[in-house]
Structures are given as structure tokens and as C-alpha cells.
Amino acid sequence: MTLRDQVRQAVTAVASPTTAKGHTGSARGTTSDLTIDETLLLHSAGWEPVDLVYGISWWSIPWGVWQWATGEVQEASAAFTGAAEHAAKQLRQACEQAGGSGVLGVEVGVRVSSHHVSIELTGTAVRRIDAESHRFEFVSDLSARDFVLLTRAGWWPLGLATGASFVVAPRRTAREWASQQGQNIELPNLTQALYLARERAMERMQRSGATMKADGIVAVKLREGRASSSVRVIQFVAIGTGVHLRTAAHRPIAPEMVVPLDEVVRAFDVKSLRSAGGE
């Protein structure tokens, strides 16, 4: 059937108030934030979207921790961990409720203010097409494309591994400040405080990966910047997807090499998925 015929068929379907066909026989309409490319790619790998799911958690940070501390602000790190675990738990529950086996393309929003940390997770629950049961398997911030590639190589996502560290950059003593005037020299107290905080954030993320029995963590994203209203408070956040190997060994993907001959600016013709042109 040509693409034009399919367009006419689609319009006919809109004209008739009939219900859905195919795999969406559920009474509840499916909701998904996947693009059509992602939907198609997942389908080719045997998966389909079920529902838009979310998890969000605010945890409080007591007053005074930023002002009076030097070095790491333990309360903020603890609030981050609590919020991350709580939000991930909600996401998992929402996925299970929707009948999904995993959540893909999770967008992670982290906000830190003086008195709270909030973590917001939004993604699409997916499940295997035609599978009898849908046991919960994973939460991941990987895209559908990364998920398909990863699983094809024998690796499976498990969950979001997260870690954070918040540090109040220490000040120099008056004597140090005076003796260091007019020189370009290292400020070891700052180097060490920031270095330590980065390592701690990564360490916590790796520990959270180990807790979910991951072999490793892929697509690690490191964020750093000011936290709260003080310029001396710096945050380090590390987030990635914990993965484990399900097959005996890593399976090579062996991609084919292609030389594209088209020029993007001249690609006006709509491409059919199955044959050239679609006419």
C-alpha cells in the first residue's frame, strides 16, 4: 500500500468513531512521551509504551547548615539521597500500576534551595508486546535508541544510580590570606574541598549502583554549580543508569559502515519505512 493510500485510510479512521485496533485493546488510553522514531524502534525490538509515569519528592534541609558549616553539608547530601530514593520508588510503583516492565527516557530534574531538595523523574513505562506477565525490571534515563543498543549487546538497565555532595568552600585564615597576596599559587583548601566533594558524589553513585547489583553505570552525567544563594556553596550531582550483563558475555554489535550520499538540504522527499519513495 502506498503512503498516500495509508493517509486516506488514516483519515477514514478519524471519520469513523470506532475504537482502537491492534495492541491497544486496554480500556485506558495509552500515554507516551516517546517520539515516533522511538516508538518504532522499540516496537522493532518487541516493546511498546504503556503510560507516562512520574515520581517526585521534596526533602527538607534544616536551617543554618549552609551558613555555619565548612566542607561537606551532610544534611543536604542526606536530603538528596532520601529524595532520589523516594522519587525512584514512586516511579517504580507507577510503572507497576500501569502494567509496565520498565521506565525509559527518564528526565531527571534536580532543584536545590536553601531549605529543600526536590527530585523530579518523568518517563514512559514500557512493556514487552504480547508478554503474559509484566514483571518490573528497570528504570533508566537512557533513550529508546540507547536501550535497544544496550540490550542488543547483552546488557540490561536496572535503575537510576545517583549520588550528590554539597560543599561549603572553606575560607583561608587571615594569616594565609595575607601571606598569599600578590601571588599566583594553588589554594589547596579549595582544591581539596572541591576534589573531595566530586569524589564523594561519584562514590555515592557507584555505591547506589552496587546496591541494585549493577555491574557498572553507563551514561553518567555530572552536574556541578552553585547551590543555594551563597556563592561559596557548590553542588556536585552524579546520575547514571546501572546496568548488568544478562548474557554470558558482551555481544558485539558489529555495525555496518555506510557512506550517506544524500545532502540533507535537498532531502525533500518523504521516505517510506519499507520501500524507496512510497509511491
Add this chain to the structure above:
Amino acid sequence: MQPTPEDELPEAATRRLTGGAWSSGLSVADFASCLDMGMQPVGYVQGYAVMQWSWYMATGGFGMGMGRGFGTMGGGWAGTPQRRGQYVEQWQCPHGFVSAEHRMYGANYELTWLEESWATGWGLAIERMIDEAKELGATGVVGVVDTMRPLVGGSTEEFRASGTAVVVPDAPHLATPFSTYLSGQRLAKLIEAGFAPVSVVATMSAVRMLGYCITHYQLAGSTVGTWYGSGAGGVSGVGPVDQVNRAEAAARSLAREHVRAQLGSDILHGATLQRAEREIGEGDLSIQCTLKGTRVRRFKDFDPLPDAAPVVRLT
């Protein structure tokens, strides 16, 4: 506000749509793709609605007073219309009388008046855009763009919708043209995958959180009564802010359920969820979630696609 009848398009719009060259808001590539699919662009269509606007219901002269007491929640506050299934949750102070300023009660509740005004504004803009498409005898509107922006004066918002009306020759006439945020190659893939675009759908959910004492302490970072424990109303530093978490979760599930109510057994494709928060006062929040996407209907089964072959581009 009454929906604008079809014959009330601005007279310039009627003139524009009946004469002159046709117009299209599509990019050149999307335009070419639509022609390939047998969709002929017939006109750039648009709809607008300017609304008097407040996020807080403060301009109405009534405000959202705390004075009535939460025991009469069902009795209603000024500006909060009641609807079956409206989200309401209450919290009560565990401390007993502390002071006149102590927040004895707290509540989360759905701002149905705000949701309804948003739905009215958005709906009017989309409806007027569709009316223009009808005027052109269009089968559908592709590449819809909708925005909301404040106008002058601070208390007005304009809802704007635009898209390109297309005609599919030999296709059945649709009383209401279909509409979609997609166009071009992505629309072609959608249709080839077996999904027919039905309409753009969007909803805004709003939840107000009036913090009770515990929430207030938590958001202010206060530590209170740690010696008698959280069970008796102690607030000790790091912990979940339950009332806010409930409000956040409610805002999202309301958005999803409101959209689902517009879907029937169809599918919401390419959804985007946007969240906004307004702090009204210390310990008081209003949380809004906007959820948009294209409602699509499966008209044929997914033909199994071959496994996608991984490639490395040599450019």
C-alpha cells in the same frame, strides 16, 4: 465565555482565506513531505483568545481567605467551584494550641477555576484555528504550534494557536478536521506505523498547597520539638515534605487523567509535561502541570519492522 460561532471569524480572516495566494507555516522540507503524502497545504490557519488572567484569583475581590475554616471545605471558598472528583486533602496540626499565628490546618486542593479558565482559553484558540481550517474545506491541520503569553497590563494572557491546513483529495470529509503537532517526515512515519492523527489535546492541572505547621516548618528549615519525635509533631531537619509531595503527585496525575478523559481508547503520542510553581507566600504554593500531545488512533496493525541495523556513518 461563549464559544465563538463559526460565522464570527474576523472579517479579514474570511477575506484572507477566500482570496489571495495560499499560505503555509511549514518548513520547505515539511511542505515537500506533505505534498509527497498527498496532503495539499491550503492555508496558514490561526486562532487567538485573550483572557483576563490571574494565577491566584486575587483580582476578583474575594481572595482565598483562610478565615472560613477548613471544616467547611465542602461548603466551598470564593472562586473554587466544586466538581465531582475534585482533589482535596487536609492536614491538621498535631501540636494543639501554640499561638494565634500557628498554622492549625493545611490543605491541598485542586484549583478547578484555574484549570477551567486555561481549558477555555486554549480551547477557544484551537477551536478558532479549526474554524479557519473548516472555512478552507481542510481535511486536517498539521504542524500545530500553541503558546500562551502574558499581554500588556499583567493581568491578561493570550492563547495562540496556529498550523497549516491541508486537504487530502479523495479522502472522506471530516466534519471537524484532524489536527496534530507533527508535520512532514515525522507525520509520515506516524501514519505508516498505523497511527491516524485525531486531534491535538492539552490540559493544565493546578493544585494549591496551603501548608500546615509541619510543612511550614520544613520549608522554612525550622527544627521543632526534636525531643518528642516526629510522631507527635516534631520536625527534625532532613525528611520528606509530605504535603508538598502529595500536591506534586496530585498535579501530575490530574494532568494525565484529564488528558486521558479526552482520549477515549485512543493514544496520547509525543506527550510533553511542563511544570510550573508559584510561591504565594511562605509555606503556600501553587503547582501547575501542562500536558500536551497528539491524540492518535490505531487504524492498522503495526507491520512488524525488521530489526534496525546499526550503522556507522562515514561522512
